[in-house]
Amino acid sequence: MVKISYCDEMSDVEVKIEGVLVRNQTIVSNKKMQNILEQKGCGEISKKKFILKPFESLYLLYTNYLELKEGKKKxxxxxxxQKCLKYDNNILTKFLIYRDLKSKGYVVKDGFGFGSDFRVYERGHFGxxxxxxxxFGLSEGKQEKLGQLQKKxxxxxQMGKEPVLAVIERRGEVIYYKISKIKFLKNEANPPITPIEL
Incomplete structure (x- = not known):
């Protein structure tokens, strides 16, 4: 039995999470575990199966709360x-951000798309x-076009959410930047020069 003390006040509840790996996702069959995980914002039901996203499974393995098997192999x-990297080149970045946010007590869910990696709920307000x-995450040294950033x-x-850029430093530390809407002027090959009086 393992004591869960992540992202909640459940440190007194003893549970053992058992999962089965299918491709890069984890299926949890135990109904009690499904309920506990779901209340804490972990996993979701898809096609009548309770699924943990790859970053959730990695986090639970990292913190020793998950026993994961593929067939009979642990x-x-x-x-x-390594398996997740075959499906998603950014899984390490996602894991590092997810782990950091969970360690700060946030409930974190998969993003909506258009480049957002995660939805993050205020502490105590999930549900x-x-x-x-x-x-959305960015590893240090990786380039992002300003136009793409502006679009995100x-x-x-427009959705009424606050955009946050999570930058992963080379040492694995995550630094967060709140970003506001920006508008860039169009670059011109030979912009007109306006004289300045001194």
Whole structure:
């Protein structure tokens, strides 16, 4: 039995999460575990099966709360990471952000698309209100076109959410930047020069 003490006040409840790996997702069959995980914002029901997303499975393996098997073979963190990389080149970035946000007590769910990796709920408001923040990650050294960034920010603010850029430093530390809507002037090959009087 393992004591769960992540993302909640359940440290006194002893549970063992058992999952079966199918491609890069984990299926949890135990109904009690499904309910506990779902109340805490982990996993979701899809086609009558309770599924943990790859970053959730990685987090639970990392924190030793998940026993994961593929057939009869036990899967560890490194093996799962390698399997997940075949499906998603950004899984390490997603895992690092997810782990960091969970360690700060946030409920974190998969993003809506258009580049947002996660929906992040205010502490204590999961299930009561929609997500306040939409977080998208960027690894240090990776380039992002300003036009793409502007588009993401515009879409997120139109939804009434706060866009947050999570930058992963080379050491694995996550730094968050709140971003507001921006408008760039169009670049011109030979812009007119306006004289300045001194």
């Amino acid at each position: 899967i560890n963190f490194d093996t799962l990471m 009561e209100k929609g997500a306040k923040y939409l977080v 920010v515009g879409q997120i603010t």
